[in-house]
Amino acid sequence: MRWQMMVAGAVLLAACSKENAEDAADPAVLANYVPPFVMSRLDYGGVVERRFRRLDVNHDDHLTPNELPKRLSDRFAEIDRDKDGRISNDEWSSWMLARFDQQDANHDGTVTSDERERAREQKEMDLPTPAEEPDNSATPVG
Ligand SMILES: [Ca+2]
Numbered sequence: 001m002r003w004q005m006m007v008a009g010a011v012l013l014a015a016c017s018k019e020n021a022e023d024a025a026d027p028a029v030l031a032n033y034v035p036p037f038v039m040s041r042l043d044y045g046g047v048v049e050r051r052f053r054r055l056d057v058n059h060d061d062h063l064t065p066n067e068l069p070k071r072l073s074d075r076f077a078e079i080d081r082d083k084d085g086r087i088s089n090d091e092w093s094s095w096m097l098a099r100f101d102q103q104d105a106n107h108d109g110t111v112t113s114d115e116r117e118r119a120r121e122q123k124e125m126d127l128p129t130p131a132e133e134p135d136n137s138a139t140p141v142g
């Protein structure tokens with residue numbers, strides 16, 4: 001009969017220590033904390049514009065297949081709506097904004113972390129963010 005008492009005691013002890021552990025914040029959760037991400041359609045429009053300027057290395061206001069990033073190279077035909085073999089600023093903006101609207105699940109004009117996460121699960125492309133294309137227009141050049 002004695003071992004049964006010991007088992008009961010051990011179970012009780014385990015239950016207590018589990019409770020204590022839940023009181024403390026989980027360091028793993030804190031380490032992985034990412035601040036919520038919100039991007040408005042207006043911000044995004046600026047980002048897309050700046051990315052176009054950056055990608056257009058020969059400044060002819062068009063993106064050719066060699067100027068398109070690799071991850072977008074198989075979308076070239078899709079983006080080049082008039083099929084003239086190059087992507088105009090209009091074609092680029094409307095395609096990129098269509099990606100934004102697709103990820104803006106509740107159509108409130110912003111894309112949040114949750115919506116980004118959902119898009120990722122659906123293997124949608126990551127939208128470029130203001131952090132990736134900072135607005136340097138305020139800083140004097142040269
Ligand atoms: Ca170009």
Ligand SMILES: [Ca+2]
Nearest residue numbers: 080084086087
């Ligand atoms: Ca075109």
